[in-house]
Amino acid sequence: MKVCIFDSSRIGVVLDDFVVDVTDAFSGIDGPRWPFPKYDWVVQHFPEVRKTIEEILSAGKRTPLGKVTLHSPVANPGKIIGAPINYRDHIAEANADPEINHGKTYDQLDRFGLFLKANSSLIGPSDSVAIVDPDRRIDHEVELAVVIGKKGYRIPEARALEHVFGYCVALDMSVRGSEFPSFRKSPDTFSVLGPWIVTRDEIEFPNALDLELKVNNETRQKSNTQHLIFGVERLIAYASTMYTLFPGDVIMTGTPAGVGPVTPGDLISASVQSIGTMSVRVTQSGG
Ligand code: MN
Numbered sequence: 001m002k003v004c005i006f007d008s009s010r011i012g013v014v015l016d017d018f019v020v021d022v023t024d025a026f027s028g029i030d031g032p033r034w035p036f037p038k039y040d041w042v043v044q045h046f047p048e049v050r051k052t053i054e055e056i057l058s059a060g061k062r063t064p065l066g067k068v069t070l071h072s073p074v075a076n077p078g079k080i081i082g083a084p085i086n087y088r089d090h091i092a093e094a095n096a097d098p099e100i101n102h103g104k105t106y107d108q109l110d111r112f113g114l115f116l117k118a119n120s121s122l123i124g125p126s127d128s129v130a131i132v133d134p135d136r137r138i139d140h141e142v143e144l145a146v147v148i149g150k151k152g153y154r155i156p157e158a159r160a161l162e163h164v165f166g167y168c169v170a171l172d173m174s175v176r177g178s179e180f181p182s183f184r185k186s187p188d189t190f191s192v193l194g195p196w197i198v199t200r201d202e203i204e205f206p207n208a209l210d211l212e213l214k215v216n217n218e219t220r221q222k223s224n225t226q227h228l229i230f231g232v233e234r235l236i237a238y239a240s241t242m243y244t245l246f247p248g249d250v251i252m253t254g255t256p257a258g259v260g261p262v263t264p265g266d267l268i269s270a271s272v273q274s275i276g277t278m279s280v281r282v283t284q285s286g287g
Contacts, residue, residue: 001053002276003046003166004196005075005124006068011042013053014196018062025052038078040248043149043165070278071124073168073197074147078246080117080191081239082172084181085109086229086254093257099137100259102178109230109254114239117172117252118186125194125278129173130285131264132187137176140262141255142213142221142270144206145170146232147197148249155240160233163245166197167206169272170252171280174259188285192270193250194278203274207231210273213258215266223256225272230254 002014011026012019029045037044046053085091085106094100106112123129131138149165171192175184185191203209207228213221225231230238235251243249262268264284271277 001199001202002196003199004073005042005071009071009075012068013057014065015057015062017065019065019068020057020060020062022053022056022060025049025056036076039151039246040074040076040078043074043147043248046165069126070195071126072122072193073124073195074193074248074250077119077122077248077250079243079249080119080122081243081249081251082115082117082181082185083109083230083235083252083254084112084115087223087227087256088229089223089227089257090255090259093259099176110238114242115181115185117182117191121186121188121191123189123192125192125280127189127192128281128283129171129192129262129268130189130283132175132190132285134264134284137261139174139176139259140213140215140220140268141172141174141259142211143170143172143252143255144209144211144225144272145193146206146236146251146253148236148245148251149200149247151244151246153240153244155237155245157233157237160236161200163236164200164232165247166199167203167272167275168193168197169195169270169275169278170250171268171270172252172255192278192280195276198275209275211256212271214269215260215262217269220260221256221258225253227256228253
């Protein structure tokens with residue numbers, strides 16, 4: 001199933017070129033009250049209402065995809081986890097470019113660890129990436145994103161995929177510089193998720209997906225998740241040695257070579273096989 005959030009916080013399922021509004025399937029479930037839970041409400045409750053959703057799909061009102069505003073398909077992730085150096089060709093380009101490495105030599109992911117991106121940086125495919133500072137280099141990074149579906153701590157690799165709710169296309173927008181990644185990868189609009197979540201049952205092999213990023217229709221990044229150094233299972237296991245993972249938590253799995261700067265006016269088009277494509281405009285901050 002392709003699960004999306006659209007227009008005024010409606011929950012939808014994408015069928016071909018249409019969106020079916022399935023929000024009513026959640027009508028029997030209490031909404032979160034303060035203090036908010038550490039999980040995303042839709043992802044947490046989706047399995048309980050999946051049967052009702054399937055009933056709605058056959059008869060529900062369909063709206064053409066082009067007529068809806070798509071938001072981040074996870075509205076409230078507890079955390080957005082990033083993997084900094086997880087494709088060999090990106091490690092090579094980072095080590096060759098002082099604007100990326102700032103004097104560091106990257107080798108193994110588990111020597112540098114993972115990083116967190118602020119939840120307030122999250123947008124969806126109908127929003128725009130706003131350049132936070134026109135004097136800084138700001139790069140695109142296309143990534144496969146994993147959305148956690150089941151709570152877990154110290155998850156063994158062999159059981160990791162049982163903890164997955166689904167997969168999205170992600171942009172891990174990054175200011176290049178010497179600051180900690182959590183600072184320079186967390187400006188408003190610098191985490192893009194979309195265009196929807198494809199549930200786990202529709203992607204049997206997450207470590208075998210083509211991914212591609214174009215800027216103004218010119219290909220900049222093109223790879224396959226088979227080149228991930230830490231594949232999806234190992235990333236889940238590794239992240240969960242440090243954090244409990246909750247439904248709705250997002251892991252951006254890392255970017256292949258080809259990262260490069262964007263400027264206001266650019267159109268970024270990011271695709272992952274079996275998920276889809278999202279096109280996101282770059283604008284001036286405050287614009
Ligand atoms: Mn990244």
